[in-house]
Amino acid sequence: MHKVNFLALIFPLLSAIMLIKNGKSQPNHHSNTKTNQTVIEQKTKDQDQENAKKWLIKAIEINFNKETFEMSDITTKTYAEYKSDAINIEYDNGLTNETFKKKWKNTFDTKYVGTEGFLIPTQDYGKIKVMSCKFLSVTKDKAYIFETIVRDLTYKHSYKRDIKVIHSGKSFLIADVKEY
Numbered sequence: 001m002h003k004v005n006f007l008a009l010i011f012p013l014l015s016a017i018m019l020i021k022n023g024k025s026q027p028n029h030h031s032n033t034k035t036n037q038t039v040i041e042q043k044t045k046d047q048d049q050e051n052a053k054k055w056l057i058k059a060i061e062i063n064f065n066k067e068t069f070e071m072s073d074i075t076t077k078t079y080a081e082y083k084s085d086a087i088n089i090e091y092d093n094g095l096t097n098e099t100f101k102k103k104w105k106n107t108f109d110t111k112y113v114g115t116e117g118f119l120i121p122t123q124d125y126g127k128i129k130v131m132s133c134k135f136l137s138v139t140k141d142k143a144y145i146f147e148t149i150v151r152d153l154t155y156k157h158s159y160k161r162d163i164k165v166i167h168s169g170k171s172f173l174i175a176d177v178k179e180y
Helices: 002-064 077-090 097-104
Strands: 128-138 144-152 157-168 171-179
Touching: 002 128, 002 144, 002 157, 002 171, 077 097, 077 171
Parallel strands: none
Antiparallel strands: 128 144, 144 157, 157 171
């Protein structure tokens, strides 16, 4: 009789210990899986951000040091149209400043557009180098913003630009530039 009572007490106790043990080990395994997945996702985001930065530096330095290049080779079609409209404000067939702002106010922050050249405000420039390209943020639409210092080594001028870079196929494009 004592053996039966002893077994009756031991069985629920062992069952409870097994449940507790299994219950504790299961969430840890699940938690570790989530942690590993988060680490992998963060590494992928960091690598993508680094790829965008490298692309931006290379795109600026290669294109601006060519004899000629098209802005639309490294920008979105929308940004190229926007910047062209801004450059042409001063010319006879261009938009007025008011019309320009009205046209683009829902797409871009028009107070940061320069009415001179793309990235470099002068028509004539020398050897161009990106002196600094610092990651600032990721936007809601998963674009990267980089604080970029572009330097004309020949004429010794530097230009600070916050450049928005987006994915485009297997590469990137400039989607906006805030000029200061």
